[in-house]
Amino acid sequence: MSHEYVPEIATDRNGKKHEVQGWQGDTYGGKLGFWLFMLTEIMMFGALFLTLTYYYSLHHQDFIEASSHLNRLLGGTNTVVLLVSALTMGLGLLKMRAGDVKGAKLMIYATIILAFIFLGIKAVEWTEEYNHGVFLGLDALQSGNEHSRPFGQILFYGMYFTMTGLHGVHIIIGIGLMVWLLKRINAGKVTTEHNILHFNIALYWDLVHLIWVFVFPYYYMIGAGHGH
Amino acid sequence: MSKSYLEAGETHCAIGHPKSVFWQWMLTVDHKRIGLMYAAVIFTFFFVAVFVALTMRIELFAPGAQILDGDTFNQAFTLHGVIMVFLFIIPGVPAVFGNIVMPLMIGAKDVSFPRLNWFTFWLYIFGALIALSSLWTGEGFADTGWTFYAPYSLNTNTNVVTTLVAAFVLGMASILTGLNFLVTIHRLRAPGMDFFKMPLFVWGIYATAWIQLLATPVVGITLILAILEKVFGIGIFDPSKGGDPVLFEHLFWIYSHPAVYLMILPAFGIMSEIIPVFSRREIFGYRTIALSSASIAGIGYLVWGHHLFTSGMSDLAKTVFSFLTFFVAIPTGIKFYDWVATMYKGQIHMNAPMLWALGTMVTFVIGGLTGVTIAMVGADIHLQDTYYSVAHFHYAMLGGVVFLLFAGLHYWFPLMFGRIYSEKHAKRAFYFNFIGFNMLWFPMFIAGYQGMPRRYFDYLPEFQIYHQISFFGALVFITGLIYMFTVLISAIKKGEKVGSNHWNATTLEWHLPTSPPPLENHSKVPYVDFRPYEYHHGEPVVKFNLETMQRID
Numbered sequence: 001m002s003h004e005y006v007p008e009i010a011t012d013r014n015g016k017k018h019e020v021q022g023w024q025g026d027t028y029g030g031k032l033g034f035w036l037f038m039l040t041e042i043m044m045f046g047a048l049f050l051t052l053t054y055y056y057s058l059h060h061q062d063f064i065e066a067s068s069h070l071n072r073l074l075g076g077t078n079t080v081v082l083l084v085s086a087l088t089m090g091l092g093l094l095k096m097r098a099g100d101v102k103g104a105k106l107m108i109y110a111t112i113i114l115a116f117i118f119l120g121i122k123a124v125e126w127t128e129e130y131n132h133g134v135f136l137g138l139d140a141l142q143s144g145n146e147h148s149r150p151f152g153q154i155l156f157y158g159m160y161f162t163m164t165g166l167h168g169v170h171i172i173i174g175i176g177l178m179v180w181l182l183k184r185i186n187a188g189k190v191t192t193e194h195n196i197l198h199f200n201i202a203l204y205w206d207l208v209h210l211i212w213v214f215v216f217p218y219y220y221m222i223g224a225g226h227g228h
Numbered sequence: 229m230s231k232s233y234l235e236a237g238e239t240h241c242a243i244g245h246p247k248s249v250f251w252q253w254m255l256t257v258d259h260k261r262i263g264l265m266y267a268a269v270i271f272t273f274f275f276v277a278v279f280v281a282l283t284m285r286i287e288l289f290a291p292g293a294q295i296l297d298g299d300t301f302n303q304a305f306t307l308h309g310v311i312m313v314f315l316f317i318i319p320g321v322p323a324v325f326g327n328i329v330m331p332l333m334i335g336a337k338d339v340s341f342p343r344l345n346w347f348t349f350w351l352y353i354f355g356a357l358i359a360l361s362s363l364w365t366g367e368g369f370a371d372t373g374w375t376f377y378a379p380y381s382l383n384t385n386t387n388v389v390t391t392l393v394a395a396f397v398l399g400m401a402s403i404l405t406g407l408n409f410l411v412t413i414h415r416l417r418a419p420g421m422d423f424f425k426m427p428l429f430v431w432g433i434y435a436t437a438w439i440q441l442l443a444t445p446v447v448g449i450t451l452i453l454a455i456l457e458k459v460f461g462i463g464i465f466d467p468s469k470g471g472d473p474v475l476f477e478h479l480f481w482i483y484s485h486p487a488v489y490l491m492i493l494p495a496f497g498i499m500s501e502i503i504p505v506f507s508r509r510e511i512f513g514y515r516t517i518a519l520s521s522a523s524i525a526g527i528g529y530l531v532w533g534h535h536l537f538t539s540g541m542s543d544l545a546k547t548v549f550s551f552l553t554f555f556v557a558i559p560t561g562i563k564f565y566d567w568v569a570t571m572y573k574g575q576i577h578m579n580a581p582m583l584w585a586l587g588t589m590v591t592f593v594i595g596g597l598t599g600v601t602i603a604m605v606g607a608d609i610h611l612q613d614t615y616y617s618v619a620h621f622h623y624a625m626l627g628g629v630v631f632l633l634f635a636g637l638h639y640w641f642p643l644m645f646g647r648i649y650s651e652k653h654a655k656r657a658f659y660f661n662f663i664g665f666n667m668l669w670f671p672m673f674i675a676g677y678q679g680m681p682r683r684y685f686d687y688l689p690e691f692q693i694y695h696q697i698s699f700f701g702a703l704v705f706i707t708g709l710i711y712m713f714t715v716l717i718s719a720i721k722k723g724e725k726v727g728s729n730h731w732n733a734t735t736l737e738w739h740l741p742t743s744p745p746p747l748e749n750h751s752k753v754p755y756v757d758f759r760p761y762e763y764h765h766g767e768p769v770v771k772f773n774l775e776t777m778q779r780i781d
Contacts (some may be wrong), residue, residue, distance in 0.1 A: 011420045012755035013779055018419035020727030020753040023340045031416040033341060036407050036441055043445035047479060049462065051453075054475065136460035142467045151463075151470025158469075164454065 004177060011194045027196050034200040038207050045211050048163055052218060055155045062152020067223025069134075070160075074125045075220040078118050079212065085114035086209040098214050099192045108178050111205065122168055126161075136161050160219050167215060170208045177201045230321040232646060233260050238747045242346045248513060257342035257631050258431040258747060262349050263327030264644065268636075269353065270316050270324065271713070272369070277311035278706060280304055284685075285702045288695045291687055301685035302371035303386070307363070309374030309667035310391060312710025314398045315356055316397045317629055318487060321494035322440070323352070325636050326409055326433045328644060333427045335418030335756065337748045340411040355397035355493055362390035373683065375484070378465035378476040382457050399444045399451070409433055413632035418736070421756035424515060428760070432497025433583045435525040437741040439490040443529070447483030448477065450662050462553030474539050489528035491559045491625065493521050495632035499585050503567045505733040507574025508766035513566040514759065520559030537608045547604045553603035555733035564589070575766045579731070580654035587662045591627025595620060598673065613683075615694075616676030619669045627665060634661075634712065641716065642730040643737060646744040660708030667701025682766035698704035734768045735760050741774045752777040 005024040009017045023029070056063050056153045092107030126135070133140045134157055139147040141154050148156070181201050190197050231238050241255035256262060263307040284304050287296045296304060331339055339345050363369050366387040372380055376395075381388050413434050417426065426434075454476065456462050463469030465476045504511040511517065533541060533549030541549075569588070576582070598620040602608045611617060644650050672680075675694035680687060687695070728743040741751040762769035771781040 008753050010753045010755045011236045011778070012420065012757060018755060020419060021415055023336070023338055023342065023412075023416060026340065026415055029340050029411050032414060033407055036410055040403055040407075040445040043442055047446045047449045047482075051475065051479070054472075055470075059470070095772055136456075136462060141463065141469075142461060143463075154463045154469045155471060158456075158464055158471075161460075162456055162462055162464075166452075205445045 009054045017099045019051060024158070027226050029122075030196040031199065034203055037204065040067075041211075045166075045214075048166075049214065049218070050158070052159050052163070055152070057157060057158065059150075059152025062150050063156045064223045064226055066149075066153040066156040066160075067219060067221075068226035069132075070132075070220050070223070071128060072220050072224060073124055074121050075216060078121050079216050081114050081118050081121070085118070086206055088114065089202050089205045093195070093198055096190075096195050096198050101185065101192065104198070105182060108182055108185075112175055112178050115171050115178075119171055120170065122164065130158055163215055166207070166217070167211055174201075174205055174208055177204065230751070231745050232744045233258055234645070234744055240342070241345050242745070243619070248674050252509055255346070257346045259327045259338050259345060259433060260745065262327075262345055263324050265349060266319060266323040266352075270319055273311050273315040273356070274626070275709075277308050277316065280308045280311070282702055282706060285695075285699050285761050286307070287685060287698050288687070290695075291689055291692060292625050293685070295591065296685060298685050299371060302373075302683070303369045305683055306370050306373055306391075310359060310370070310395070310559070310577050313374050313487075314395050315359065316469060317491050317625060318402055319352060320404055320491060320629065321498065321633055321636065322409065322433055322436055323349075324633070325429070325498065325640065326405070326436075326494060329640055330409065330433050331412060331416070331428055332643075332740070332745065332749055333420060333430050334413065334416060335736050335750060335753050336412060336416035337753075339408050340415055341408050344404060345408055345483075346632070348401050348579075351404070352401040355401060358397060359391060359394035362387040362394070367389065369417055375480060376451075376454060377478075377480075378454065378471075378473040379467060380465055381454060389455055392455050392458075396448055396451045396455075398686065400447045400541070401479055402440050405445045406444075410441065413437070413473040418753050418756045424518065425756055425759060426499035426518075426668055428511065428521075428655070429494070430515050430516070432494040432500070433472070433519045435521040436493045439486045439493075439525050439528070443483040443486040443490070443635075446479060447487075450479040450483070453479075454747065459705060474536065477536055477539055478532070481535045482529075484534065484647070485532040486528045488625070491629045493524060495629045495636075496521065498561075498632045498636040498639070499567060499588065501735070501774065502581050502585045503570050504761040504763070505639075505731050506577045506579060507571045508577070508732070508759045508763050509570055510576035510759070510763055511563070511566065512569035512572075514761075516562050517566050520562045521577070523559045525557060526725035531556055534608070537605050538612055550603055550605050556599065557596065557600050557603075557763055564593070570575050572664045579638075580649075580651055580658060581635050581639035581731075582632050583655055583658050584631055584638060587658065588631040588635065591623055591631060591662075595623030595625075595627050596667070599624060610753035611676060613681055613684055614676035615672040615680045618682045619676060620671035622669050622672075629670075631661075631665075637716065638736075639731070641719070643728075643740075644725045644744060645720050645723070646721055646725060646728075646742075648730060649715050649719035649723050649725045654712070657708055657712035657715055660704060660711055662708075664701050664703070664705030664708050668698050668705050671695075671701075728774070732768055734762055734770060739772045739774060739777070750777055754779075 005020055005022060008020040010020050035102055088110040090108045091177060092104045092111065095107060129135060133147065139145050140149050141157055142148060177187035178201060180198060181190065235250045239252050239256045239258045239261055242251060243255055246252055247261055284301065287294050287301060301520050333533060367385045368387060370388045370391045371384060371386045372388060376388065413430060455465050458587045463471045465473050467473060478508060500511060500517055529555045533545055533548060534553045537546055599757065602611050602617060602620060638654060672692040675691050680691045726743060728739040728740045740749065751774065752771060758770045769781060770779060773780050
């Protein structure tokens, strides 16, 4: 219905005409809404980073020690994968705007594949950590038994699994959104002219990779100089 | 002539065009219908929580156990708090009147994202169902109080996880409401209406929406951390693993303190609508009221520490938080003086909405000033966790927010239903409520000052007199509530029919072609080149031809 929408005209007392902004076909409003939504994501992850920083200041050494055990090769690969996926997503939007719908779809497919690679690598990492006895609920992260790690390490790993897990949930949601976007493109609902949905999902994906850009150094890099 | 939005078929739906009236309501995206459904649901929850509170009052009628044991009492005050805070008062004014009235006030056809609005309503219902489900599953309802303080909430066996999930889902609904309103207010104002031509209720909703948007995610993630803590033991708030329970309190109040401004700001907006209309006088200090809403929203972020004066904070932090808390009283005071100045030399019409607004001035001033007393660190150490803070909270929230919600209900009733309730009975109901309210809560200030602790199901005999006065106050108050709702509900069908501008008001929601309004609101979008409350000798200055929406004054 938004395609047939004709804006109303309001006339002031001097007879001058003013176009009325309706909720229909309000691209700017759609963007504004999604930017505001992004702000809520930042507030949410912001609280987590705040918590992390607080505990880092309390348990400096434990955090570095725990961080040095994370797999920087896999984590680094994932960073590259996600950065490339942000590129493909952005290129897809550019192609959509330029009228190359087929190219745009290819780029979205590429982004989906990269997202799955990211999740796959993440799964390998978590499995590896599980096999080393470090996982939520295992003895190492409980207090008062022979395998218990020091407080700082328990907190580090607790936050690590929470934040990478929450980030992973965002990746999964992103995959769902991209599949939906492909369906909408195929149905002709997202076109070269009306690409607000594509724009917003690309924005979402940018935020997801941006959060990872902060997660990576906070967890993987602080112990990089520590050996192992 | 167009038909009223309440008639069958007069709605747009999220999915398809259902024939049945029932599905037309379930799937409606019309902001007015969604607002009415919110009203129906939240007032139902309100009465549930009121009766839970009455049960506690009966228990407290005499020292020792009467009808509840201690554990059940803990669950009862948690249930009361969770329903009142998360299901009633936080959605409260924005969900009901933000939906019904705000788009009308700015001359919009609907909110910016009508389908999202529909989804938000059902998300809210979903969250409410999760909260209620924890009553009958697992080890019973949470017994932590609505604040879920760690570490107790992490150790108790009751159904805290379900309640936390519910609070998270309800928080998401609140975020989406705020987001929708922010975009609506930014994008859909009628041509010519700049920010300083908006009615003050819209300013209140606007400031509130920012709080919903920026503060709720923080509590959302805090609740998620608490859930993960309970399920996986991540250790963040658990002292036995090095976690810090006080961190939970900080993160919780970073949201939950702004949340009380989230409740009061749109309510103040209702006050700012009613006072000029029933004084037939342009509001005094329009800009100061508008900007004080914005500054309360801003300062409100920086005062959360006053909940933690006794939880272990540095003296410097206590002093700073205490000072900032005093500071928030300034914009609130400005509003009060503006309202009083508006009434000065006005033609005051003592209709039911005005009566509720004036009553609120009394109760909220008591609530607000007692709040200033416990903002002082020294006084707070004595008074915190006593009935004094309970009384302060209820004077501010019930005597402020809820009373103004009722005022709004009386004020916009003819707009919503095109009919008017019996003025005589509505006024009588007000007096019942006002007297009952004060009788119920004022004794608690004294009991609290003398040391009666909150959240106890038993007490020393010397406090009995205060509890008994409160009990009788509660009876009067509940009688008043039932009376009021009976008057209003019976008027939905039987009230006298009235035209679209029953109160001689000036703002755009009173210039609609039919009463109640048609589906897509104003027949034409007007051009706004006037201030919201222009009166001349007690008559509205701006007049419209309701079909063309051209000014005819």
